[in-house]
Amino acid sequence: MQFHPAKCNTLPVTRSRRPLQPSYQLHGHTLETVKAVKYLGVTIQGDLCWDDHINNIVSKANKTLGFLRRNLKISSRSVKEQAYKAFVRPILEYASSVWDLHTQKNIDKLETAQRRAARFVCNRYHNTSSVSRMLDSLG
Known part of the structure; x- marks a missing residue:
């Protein structure tokens, strides 16, 4: 070779x-x-930290979510949920067994992206809405 x-x-x-x-x-x-x-x-x-990887996937997931928001604004919840599961979630979960989360900072970044997606799918942007319930409903 x-x-x-x-x-x-x-x-x-x-x-x-x-x-x-x-x-x-x-x-x-x-x-x-x-x-x-x-x-x-x-x-x-080289130091086996995953900060760069987490930043890359969160950025990519947020861009994809922004695209979905612009194009599925008036769609039903089921369409938004299918789009989230097909386009955003795989970005966040790809090779997750390799880059296991070991810092709270990285966990918070991923959870912020997931919460943003849950609010979009459920169309609930109020501060009083429970995001954890929304995430549970998405599976």
Whole structure:
């Protein structure tokens, strides 16, 4: 198998505060060292934190939800629910067993996106509405 050195890079995986900085070469070219890489849709950071990945999927889910809001404004709840389950939820749940949540900050970001989607599906934007009940009704 042949590799193109310009398309290759290295990702040192460590939690050390002062990691070693070895220089790797392929066919006489020094490979670039990166702090994060996207592989199969999952952003992997060298320190094994998932902040970049969570930020990416929350942003993508919010953009998709915005698209659905603009286009399904007057649709029924069942249509909105099907659209949520087909387009938004898979973004939030993709490869979740890999990037298991380990910080409250990341949990809060994902829950905020889910709550926003639940309010859209149920068409309840009042502060007095129980979002947890809405989420339970969505399954």
